[in-house]
Amino acid sequence: MCEKTEGFSAKAILRGLHKVETKVIKIKEENINWQYIEEAGAIIRAGGLVAFPTETVYGLGGDALNAASSGKIYEAKGRPSDNPLIVHIASMDKLAAIVREVPEAAYKLAKRYWPGPLTMIFNKAACVPAQTTGGLETVAVRMPSHKVASALIEAAGGYIAAPSANLSGRPSPTTAKYVIEDLDGRVDMIIDGGEADIGLESTIIDLTGDVPVILRPGYITEEMLKETIGRVDTDRTILDGNAKQAPKAPGMKYRHYAPKGNLVLVEGTQAQVVSYMNEQLRQYKLERIKTGVIATDETKDRYLADSIKSVGKREDEEQIARQLFKILREFDDEEVQVIYAESFESHGVGEAIMNRLLKAAGHQVVYLQ
Ligand code: AMP
Numbered sequence: 001m002c003e004k005t006e007g008f009s010a011k012a013i014l015r016g017l018h019k020v021e022t023k024v025i026k027i028k029e030e031n032i033n034w035q036y037i038e039e040a041g042a043i044i045r046a047g048g049l050v051a052f053p054t055e056t057v058y059g060l061g062g063d064a065l066n067a068a069s070s071g072k073i074y075e076a077k078g079r080p081s082d083n084p085l086i087v088h089i090a091s092m093d094k095l096a097a098i099v100r101e102v103p104e105a106a107y108k109l110a111k112r113y114w115p116g117p118l119t120m121i122f123n124k125a126a127c128v129p130a131q132t133t134g135g136l137e138t139v140a141v142r143m144p145s146h147k148v149a150s151a152l153i154e155a156a157g158g159y160i161a162a163p164s165a166n167l168s169g170r171p172s173p174t175t176a177k178y179v180i181e182d183l184d185g186r187v188d189m190i191i192d193g194g195e196a197d198i199g200l201e202s203t204i205i206d207l208t209g210d211v212p213v214i215l216r217p218g219y220i221t222e223e224m225l226k227e228t229i230g231r232v233d234t235d236r237t238i239l240d241g242n243a244k245q246a247p248k249a250p251g252m253k254y255r256h257y258a259p260k261g262n263l264v265l266v267e268g269t270q271a272q273v274v275s276y277m278n279e280q281l282r283q284y285k286l287e288r289i290k291t292g293v294i295a296t297d298e299t300k301d302r303y304l305a306d307s308i309k310s311v312g313k314r315e316d317e318e319q320i321a322r323q324l325f326k327i328l329r330e331f332d333d334e335e336v337q338v339i340y341a342e343s344f345e346s347h348g349v350g351e352a353i354m355n356r357l358l359k360a361a362g363h364q365v366v367y368l369q
């Protein structure tokens with residue numbers, strides 16, 4: 001059993017009227033400052049907001065069982081309120097209280113991948129407020145592996161609702177610098193825990209139907225999930241921007257991860273891509289428009305752009321995942337106006353990379369072959 005909670009921090013009441021004073025603290029995963037964790041947990045228990053590090057990206061946390069806290073998360077992010085939040089737990093014994101039932105597949109997946117970058121969707125228990133689930137009867141749950149995150153979740157009472165700690169529509173933050181940029185003055189505390197290990201948001205799998213369905217690809221791939229539970233489908237609407245059908249994960253319909261510059265993906269052989277991009281880049285140069293390219297180590301010296309950023313070696317997908325959001329943010333810092341990106345293989349972790357890139361580009365792709 002769990003119960004809805006209530007409460008406001010004094011600062012929280014003032015939100016909306018005044019800017020909140022944001023305290024920024026550093027906590028190292030390998031040497032946790034428990035006094036800080038206690039302080040951060042108390043803020044969340046009182047209805048306030050704390051941004052914190054996880055192994056995927058930074059999260060913007062509030063008490064998941066407090067409707068008012070969830071409301072404040074939407075407000076702080078400028079997020080549409082029908083885009084549900086993920087509830088973060090730190091131990092398996094906390095799961096049963098917030099869901100109607102735990103299917104067998106969930107136990108198998110939890111045993112293999114929790115704590116870790118996997119979010120599972122269940123039918124929700126009554127104590128989970130509609131504000132947390134964007135009005136849905138289902139709830140998304142994840143158990144992060146980052147030690148600062150799990151310490152905070154426990155100190156906060158066991159349930160933290162947290163979307164990524166960026167302003168709605170912007171790339172998810174993989175370092176505290178970008179959390180501060182987006183959320184300073186909007187949350188009570190930001191915990192700086194260094195750079196995120198994975199750099200992409202969790203894989204989301206819906207376990208409420210007959211067949212488990214991947215709603216968002218991530219570091220834990222379809223192949224890995226199939227190995228553990230057998231049949232798994234993927235909601236194709238999340239990968240195909242032109243799909244007529246609305247995607248099942250509500251947040252997926254919104255523009256996401258967008259840099260300020262116009263981003264276009266280019267698909268083709270290496271030679272085709274380099275020559276096409278350089279042709280375009282030359283033109284922009286004449287027009288004095290600042291350009292950027294998302295390249296790989298193999299091609300980075302071949303482009304004519306003002307700013308060329310390599311995501312790493314083409315075959316090192318983990319490194320590409322870690323770099324992607326940071327690079328999108330760096331182009332913003334440099335005020336790049338037009339960005340071209342190379343495309344990547346659409347399987348394994350590459351599927352998640354392409355999913356985020358396509359969304360960041362608003363599905364603008366140039367196909368050269
Ligand atoms: P974020 O933490 O910013 O990556 O956002 C969480 C995402 O999880 C949302 O955008 C939704 O796509 C997804 N999500 C959360 N809860 C549910 C749910 N109950 N059903 C389907 N998708 C969900």
Ligand code: MG
Pocket residue numbers: 163164172
């Ligand atoms: Mg997000």
